[in-house]
Amino acid sequence: MRHLSSTLAIALTLAAVRAAQPLEFDAASLKLLDPASPPAIPAGGPGTGAPGRYSTRTRLIDLLRVAYGLPDDQITGLPASLALNLYQLDATMPPGTTRPAFEAMLQTLLAQRLHLAFRRETKSYPAFDLVVARNGPSLKDASAAAPDAYPVLPPGPHIGRSLHNGNLRFKFQEKSMADLAATLGNLIDQSVGSRSDGKRPRVTDKTGLTALYTFTLEFACADCVASRPVGAAADPPPAADDAPSIFTALEKQLGLKAVKAADVSLEVIVIDHIDRVPIAN
Numbered sequence: 291m292r293h294l295s296s297t298l299a300i301a302l303t304l305a306a307v308r309a310a311q312p313l314e315f316d317a318a319s320l321k322l323l324d325p326a327s328p329p330a331i332p333a334g335g336p337g338t339g340a341p342g343r344y345s346t347r348t349r350l351i352d353l354l355r356v357a358y359g360l361p362d363d364q365i366t367g368l369p370a371s372l373a374l375n376l377y378q379l380d381a382t383m384p385p386g387t388t389r390p391a392f393e394a395m396l397q398t399l400l401a402q403r404l405h406l407a408f409r410r411e412t413k414s415y416p417a418f419d420l421v422v423a424r425n426g427p428s429l430k431d432a433s434a435a436a437p438d439a440y441p442v443l444p445p446g447p448h449i450g451r452s453l454h455n456g457n458l459r460f461k462f463q464e465k466s467m468a469d470l471a472a473t474l475g476n477l478i479d480q481s482v483g484s485r486s487d488g489k490r491p492r493v494t495d496k497t498g499l500t501a502l503y504t505f506t507l508e509f510a511c512a513d514c515v516a517s518r519p520v521g522a523a524a525d526p527p528p529a530a531d532d533a534p535s536i537f538t539a540l541e542k543q544l545g546l547k548a549v550k551a552a553d554v555s556l557e558v559i560v561i562d563h564i565d566r567v568p569i570a571n
Contacts, residue, residue: 420494428545
C-alpha cells in the first residue's frame with residue numbers, strides 16, 4: 291500500500307510538472323522576411339485538412355492577433371516600425387491539437403524566439419447597438435436577392451469592397467446581421483475617420499433578424515480620402531448627396547440603425563518588449 295501511494299504521488303507530480311510546462315510546437319521555423327515579400331494566406335492547423343502543419347507569411351501584428359485571439363486594436367505598445375514587419379512561420383504539431391492549444395504554442399514561440407514580454411490591462415471602447423429602423427428593414431433573404439455584379443464575388447458567403455469617388459461600397463453576400471455587426475465597427479471608423487486612440491467601436495446585433503442576406507452598403511470614407519497620395523491622379527470628390535455617412539447609409543439603404551450604447555470594457559495586452567529578429571531555430 292505504501293509503495294502504491296508512492297507511485298501515485300510520483301505520477302501526480304510528473305503530471306503537474308507537464309501541465310506547468312508551456313505548450314510548444316513539435317518543430318517551428320520563424321524567419322524575418324524582406325518587407326517587399328508578398329503575404330501568404332495561412333495554410334493548415336486545427337480544423338483544416340492539414341491539422342498537423344501550419345504555414346503563413348504575415349505581419350507581426352497578425353501573429354500576435356492569432357496567438358492571443360484579439361483584434362489588433364486590443365494589442366497596444368507595439369512600435370509601428372515593428373507591427374508591419376513580415377515573418378515566415380512554418381510549424382508542425384500533433385494532428386489532434388485544439389485551437390486553444392495551437393494558440394498557446396504560438397504564444398510560447400513568440401516568447402522564446404522574439405522575447406515577447408507584455409502585461410494585461412482593461413480599457414474602455416465605444417459601443418453601438420445595431421437595430422431595425424422605425425420603418426423596418428429593407429433587406430431581402432439571400433435566396434431572393436437580385437443579382438448584383440458590383441463588386442463581383444464568387445458563390446457562397448463573402449464580403450467584397452470597391453472604392454469609387456471617395457465612397458466605399460461593401461457587398462455582403464449570404465451574410466447574417468451578426469456578420470454585419472462584426473464588421474460595422476471598422477466601417478464606422480472608415481466613414482468618420484480613424485480615432486486618434488486607435489479604438490474601433492464594438493457593435494452588437496440587436497436586430498432580431500436571423501436569416502442570411504445579400505445586400506450592398508455605400509458610404510463616404512474619410513480614411514480613404516485622407517490616405518490618398520499627395521499629387522496622385524484621383525477621381526473628383528463625390529457630390530454631397532452621393533456621400534452619406536455610414537449612419538445615414540445604414541438607415542436609407544438597409545432600414546437599420548447604429549445606436550450609441552454604453553462603452554464596453556475589454557482586455558488589452560500592452561507590449562513591453564519584443565525583438566525584431568527572431569533567434570535561431
